Amino acid sequence: xxxxxxxxxxxxxxxxxxxxxxxxxxxxxxxxxxxxxxxxxxxxxxxxxxxxxxxxxxxxxxxxxxxxxxxxxxxxxxxxxxxxxxxxxxxxxxxxxxxxxxxxxxxxxxxxxxxxxxxxxxxxxxxxxxxxxxxxxxxxxxxxxxxxxxxxxxxxxxxxxxxxxxxxxxxxxxxxxxxxxxxxxxxxxxxxxxxxxxxxxxxxxxxxxxxxxxxxxxxxxxxxxxxxxxxxxxxxxxxxxxxxxxxxxxxxxxxxxxxxxxxxxxxxxxxxxxxxxxxxxxxxxxxxxxxxxxxxxxxxxxxxxxxxxxxxxxxxxxxxxxxxxxxxxxxxxxxxxxxxxxxxxxxxxxxxxxxxxxxxxxxxxxxxxxxxxxxxxxxxxxxxxxxxxxxxxxxxxxxxxxxxxxxxxxxxxxxxxxxxxxxxxx
Amino acid sequence: xxxxxxxxxxxxxxxxxxxxxxxxxxxxxxxxxxxxxxxxxxxxxxxxxxxxxxxxxxxxxxxxxxxxxxxxxxxxxxxxxxxxxxxxxxxxxxxxxxxxxxxxxxxxxxxxxxxxxxxxxxxxxxxxxxxxxxxxxxxxxxxxxxxxxxxxxxxxxxxxxxxxxxxxxxxxxxxxxxxxxxxxxxxxxxxxxxxxxxxxxxxxxxxxxxxxxxxxxxxxxxxxxxxxxxxxxxxxxxxxxxxxxxxxxxxxxxxxxxxxxxxxxxxxxxxxxxxxxxxxxxxxxxxxxxxxxxxxxxxxxxxxxxxxxxxxxxxxxxxxxxxxxxxxxxxxxxxxxxxxxxxxxxxxxxxxxxxxxxxxxxxxxxxxxxxxxxxxxxxxxxxxxxxxxxxxxxxxxxxxxxxxxxxxxxxxxxxxxxxxxxxxxx
Numbered sequence: 001x002x003x004x005x006x007x008x009x010x011x012x013x014x015x016x017x018x019x020x021x022x023x024x025x026x027x028x029x030x031x032x033x034x035x036x037x038x039x040x041x042x043x044x045x046x047x048x049x050x051x052x053x054x055x056x057x058x059x060x061x062x063x064x065x066x067x068x069x070x071x072x073x074x075x076x077x078x079x080x081x082x083x084x085x086x087x088x089x090x091x092x093x094x095x096x097x098x099x100x101x102x103x104x105x106x107x108x109x110x111x112x113x114x115x116x117x118x119x120x121x122x123x124x125x126x127x128x129x130x131x132x133x134x135x136x137x138x139x140x141x142x143x144x145x146x147x148x149x150x151x152x153x154x155x156x157x158x159x160x161x162x163x164x165x166x167x168x169x170x171x172x173x174x175x176x177x178x179x180x181x182x183x184x185x186x187x188x189x190x191x192x193x194x195x196x197x198x199x200x201x202x203x204x205x206x207x208x209x210x211x212x213x214x215x216x217x218x219x220x221x222x223x224x225x226x227x228x229x230x231x232x233x234x235x236x237x238x239x240x241x242x243x244x245x246x247x248x249x250x251x252x253x254x255x256x257x258x259x260x261x262x263x264x265x266x267x268x269x270x271x272x273x274x275x276x277x278x279x280x281x282x283x284x285x286x287x288x289x290x291x292x293x294x295x296x297x298x299x300x301x302x303x304x305x306x307x308x309x310x311x312x313x314x315x316x317x318x319x320x321x322x323x324x325x326x327x328x329x330x331x332x333x334x335x336x337x338x339x340x341x342x343x344x345x346x347x348x349x350x351x352x353x354x355x356x357x358x359x360x361x362x363x364x365x366x367x368x369x370x371x372x373x374x375x376x377x378x379x380x381x382x383x384x385x386x387x388x389x390x391x392x393x394x395x396x397x398x399x400x401x402x403x404x405x406x407x408x409x410x411x412x413x414x415x416x417x418x419x420x421x422x423x424x425x426x
Numbered sequence: 427x428x429x430x431x432x433x434x435x436x437x438x439x440x441x442x443x444x445x446x447x448x449x450x451x452x453x454x455x456x457x458x459x460x461x462x463x464x465x466x467x468x469x470x471x472x473x474x475x476x477x478x479x480x481x482x483x484x485x486x487x488x489x490x491x492x493x494x495x496x497x498x499x500x501x502x503x504x505x506x507x508x509x510x511x512x513x514x515x516x517x518x519x520x521x522x523x524x525x526x527x528x529x530x531x532x533x534x535x536x537x538x539x540x541x542x543x544x545x546x547x548x549x550x551x552x553x554x555x556x557x558x559x560x561x562x563x564x565x566x567x568x569x570x571x572x573x574x575x576x577x578x579x580x581x582x583x584x585x586x587x588x589x590x591x592x593x594x595x596x597x598x599x600x601x602x603x604x605x606x607x608x609x610x611x612x613x614x615x616x617x618x619x620x621x622x623x624x625x626x627x628x629x630x631x632x633x634x635x636x637x638x639x640x641x642x643x644x645x646x647x648x649x650x651x652x653x654x655x656x657x658x659x660x661x662x663x664x665x666x667x668x669x670x671x672x673x674x675x676x677x678x679x680x681x682x683x684x685x686x687x688x689x690x691x692x693x694x695x696x697x698x699x700x701x702x703x704x705x706x707x708x709x710x711x712x713x714x715x716x717x718x719x720x721x722x723x724x725x726x727x728x729x730x731x732x733x734x735x736x737x738x739x740x741x742x743x744x745x746x747x748x749x750x751x752x753x754x755x756x757x758x759x760x761x762x763x764x765x766x767x768x769x770x771x772x773x774x775x776x777x778x779x780x781x782x783x784x785x786x787x788x789x790x791x792x793x794x795x796x797x798x799x800x801x802x803x804x805x806x807x808x809x810x811x812x813x814x815x816x817x818x819x820x821x822x823x824x825x826x827x828x829x830x831x832x833x834x835x836x837x838x839x840x841x842x843x844x845x846x847x848x849x850x851x852x
Contacts, residue, residue: 020456021460022460022461023458024460024646027453031449031453033449034449038449046447051471218451282713284720286719287714290713291717297788300737304740306734307734307744308716308720310720310726310730311703313730313774313775317775318731360720
């Protein structure tokens with residue numbers, strides 16, 4: 001049941017850390033928090049990255065407190081001498097740091113468990129601004145902080161990703177719901193598509209929207225998402241899901257899923273439900289397609305492996321592609337893609353196989369098949385297919401797009417022939 | 427020759443775009459600009475992400491102008507209705523937008539080339555704030571903007587990565603040098619290491635520093651960088667390089683390189699110079715090791731391919747690992763890693779091979795070899811080795827660290843036996 005904010009909230013994210021400004025570490029927290037806050041009806045209004053500097057942190061929070069409904073900080077709450085966030089924010093809000101006995105007990109317990117000695121510096125983590133709550137951190141040492149006053153909330157999260165994410169989900173979201181800041185359910189429904197651009201997708205979605213519903217788009221290397229939200233117009237989750245179903249039917253085969261699942265995990269899920277396996281034969285994607293499968297936990301149930309055959313000799317020796325086929329049609333051809341997929345099934349003993357061969361650039365390519373040309377092969381119990389695409393971007397972009405195109409091709413074929421299998425099986 | 431800023435500059439980066447705040451796109455520009463500005467003696471002081479909103483952009487720039495030596499914006503300078511940066515900044519600085527005939531000529535030329543018709547909206551890109559320069563953008567349509575007044579500079583860069591990066595290198599850096607904002611050379615030397623923590627590395631580096639030199643550290647999944655900069659103390663590039671050489675000698679085999687080269691590109695480079703090839707056999711890294719090789723342009727000269735054998739059957743059928751070896755020692759073992767590497771050399775006909783087998787998690791692992799345990803195998807003309815490591819982190823972290831550990835192992839072995847080869851060859 002969706003019961004979302006009636007007015008848009010002002011949300012500020014402050015990421016603390018020199019490494020984010022010196023080109024050393026990607027600001028992955030912003031990406032993750034952006035998605036997870038938006039899903040709870042709290043899209044980020046503005047975000048700031050500051051250095052590990054107490055004065056700067058205090059200045060930002062001092063200026064922002066009052067103007068925002070929610071401030072989220074990441075980093076700088078550990079025990080080391082460059083962790084300033086806790087004290088800086090307390091001073092900015094005119095609060096004393098207070099000792100939290102339960103936080104110290106948890107910390108002592110944790111140190112006993114990992115067999116480390118507690119230092120004076122470690123104990124500094126058990127202090128929070130007066131009136132704030134310490135948030136448990138069973139995966140690390142630094143407790144988070146939740147502070148709520150005058151209808152405004154401030155949250156301090158630890159820097160390590162493996163601590164930040166579960167703390168946000170398990171400790172922060174329930175508290176934000178309790179104080180009426182976050183939605184009870186999801187704030188939007190997302191329809192994920194592949195093979196259709198944002199502009200034609202918008203033309204399909206618009207007619208289904210009711211006045212007051214808000215539509216936005218996200219695109220990632222071929223994947224195009226349409227997000228439909230209530231945005232304070234009082235629509236329920238059912239209303240939004242109803243629109244999403246209409247959009248799904250209108251989009252047809254380009255519809256991938258409702259929600260956030262990636263193409264690889266959808267293919268893995270489908271193969272698991274069918275109790276079937278897949279193998280790969282990769283040339284230009286050079287292992288990236290295999291990696292997208294093996295990033296899915298539990299992929300070993302369905303994923304046999306990949307023959308990454310960069311050199312032509314490897315295509316012949318490892319996969320058993322006939323040399324004459326490569327000599328006649330070239331390694332970048334529909335024929336070679338089809339042979340790679342069928343050979344992969346044989347070598348790995350899998351039920352299905354996908355293959356990719358192409359020119360990722362910057363070198364290579366011909367007049368007929370310029371850089372960016374990729375052939376996808378697909379072998380299955382229902383037959384063998386290949387298709388040609390020309391993909392834009394640099395080397396890494398072409399690799400990424402080729403991976404998504406190959407996964408989407410398999411997804412389509414699985415959907416198509418699953419239906420026919422059922423008919424023939426009946 | 428290094429001739430760097432005598433006083434630290436205040437640098438603000440403003441990234442414009444809803445997609446950066448809604449969890450749709452990673453703020454890769456901040457990472458890239460962070461590194462490339464720091465290398466020119468212009469470390470980012472603070473960074474802000476704002477939505478595609480003219481008022482917000484104008485407010486940020488209005489507040490910041492005067493307080494910063496350099497402001498760099500990314501995004502929002504295209505021809506569409508949500509591109510506000512150009513006009514918003516002109517209004518914030520109290521400047522009129524002026525037409526730049528040369529920019530229009532270049533745009534007409536570009537549209538003629540790609541066969542598209544120029545619209546009124548496209549022409550809006552040929553206007554820049556009065557007194558500013560339009561920066562050529564041969565890879566896209568929107569020209570950049572360079573503005574300099576009262577010793578302060580403001581730069582507007584286009585959003586697409588493939589346009590932003592070359593424009594920054596080719597058009598912006600030379601202008602920043604001309605106005606005395608950026609260093610003539612590199613602002614720091616970076617010593618890249620692997621296998622040594624930041625704390626012991628600091629203990630090694632400190633004694634070599636001269637008073638006034640500044641030391642900072644960056645760590646990425648096993649790689650630890652020490653950056654030594656002059657920071658306005660008047661040291662020359664030669665002074666810094668002299669320290670870097672002393673550090674290199676003191677660090678010994680853990681020294682990777684001076685600069686920013688990644689482990690995979692160093693191994694590729696070394697193999698190219700030796701005219702030798704490498705093949706891989708991967709289990710738990712699942713294609714990520716192959717992908718790190720194939721991300722290096724020109725890797726096809728030395729990289730034969732990878733047998734990604736996720737299932738045990740694949741290890742037997744594709745690579746030819748004896749079944750009894752897996753039955754006796756298990757697929758995650760030093761014996762299996764060594765067999766995988768030697769079989770990879772045979773199957774691919776390569777000179778060298780690396781193999782990786784282990785438990786990436788979340789499932790798997792034994793009491794003796796818990797999740798995170800990884801065996802690296804290495805086969806070469808000088809012999810076959812394997813080593814065991816236990817790596818921290820979640821599934822993706824373990825994969826990344828295993829890849830770096832494997833690449834570093836090969837780098838070390840190549841260094842070690844190259845020397846001996848020379849002795850035997852003499």
